Amino acid sequence: MSTTSRIAIDAMGGDGGLPVMIGGAAAALAADPTLRLLLIGDEAGIHAELQRHAALAAAADVRHAPETIASTEKPTLAIRRAKTTSMGLVISAVKSREAAAAVSAGNTGALMAMAKLSLRTMKGIARPALAATLPTLGDNDLVMLDLGANTECDADNLVQFAVMGAAYSRIVLGVDTPRVRLLNIGVEELKGTDEVREAADTLRASPHLPLRFEGFIEADRLGRGEADVIVSDGFTGNIALKSVEGTARFITDLLRRAFTSSFRSKAGFLLSRPAFHMLKTHLDPNNHNGAVFLGLNGIIVKSHGGADIGGVANAISVAAKLARDGITERITADLGAIGHGEGLAK
Incomplete structure (x- = not known):
């Protein structure tokens, strides 16, 4: 078979x-x-x-x-x-x-x-990364990695994650040229650790990749639809993911409590039920389930x-x-496009 x-x-x-x-x-x-x-x-x-x-x-x-x-x-x-x-x-x-x-x-x-x-x-990959999709206000979900497989990462690891995340975005979300950003404590070029800044320099100097590197992004902008792929080390990414999931549950639970607090609130819920259902569906993690070890x-x-x-x-x-x-074949081809099929892995 x-x-x-x-x-x-x-x-x-x-x-x-x-x-x-x-x-x-x-x-x-x-x-x-x-x-x-x-x-x-x-x-x-x-x-x-x-x-x-x-x-x-x-x-x-x-x-x-x-x-x-x-x-x-x-x-x-x-x-x-x-x-x-x-x-x-x-x-x-x-x-x-x-x-x-x-x-x-x-x-x-x-x-x-x-x-x-x-x-x-894979050849050219030093460490696998855990990637998953998250909802946004944009037209597409975003891919985020690493979400916990590697607590510490060097610049080469982050560049590899960017390449793998972009390939994932093209296949699963259908984004032709994914917008890639590195999660950081600020958007200025001087912000962040040496590893994050070095990874940014490498991505800026790799114009032939099938992605568009757009610099840094802060955690409060994750769901705004400003990126298709967000890259971080696994320690930071896992904390960010759990924060997003916890906030989503907080919002839905808070709305549920508000709508059941009085007769008037219950009447208001009947009128707003379609909108509430849409919000709940958008935030439901089951609709984005399936993290991948890339x-x-x-x-x-x-x-x-x-x-x-x-x-x-x-x-x-x-x-x-x-x-x-063919996600593995796409990643291999993308690494070769910047001449890092061997050079990135340590």
């Missing part, structure tokens, strides 16, 4: 367990009937769930995994059980080319460690542990799109 549209799914990952993971796979298949899926986990449990999804049962293969990686398990311990766990086996399926990509909603640290050890980084010799997509069926389906769709459009 061709692996072009075959996605390996860690059926045991995620807070919702098998019903959510299998339900998400069924929803992804309904949206894209060309998908073929490899479901890995407790075989008996998977088959029991498949009884409720006839179409998925016909389009999926099932592989038994006797063990599961716990959400609290240390990556160093998880690596030792790679050959017997559902998470380890989905990564192995990508490595052996049985699947074009893998999706897991399990332990992020374990997934990153196992994937990096098994798949290795820079590996294989496609690994991390679904949020708390994702619902729609969120899991979205993560699977992201994995399929990246595989079909």
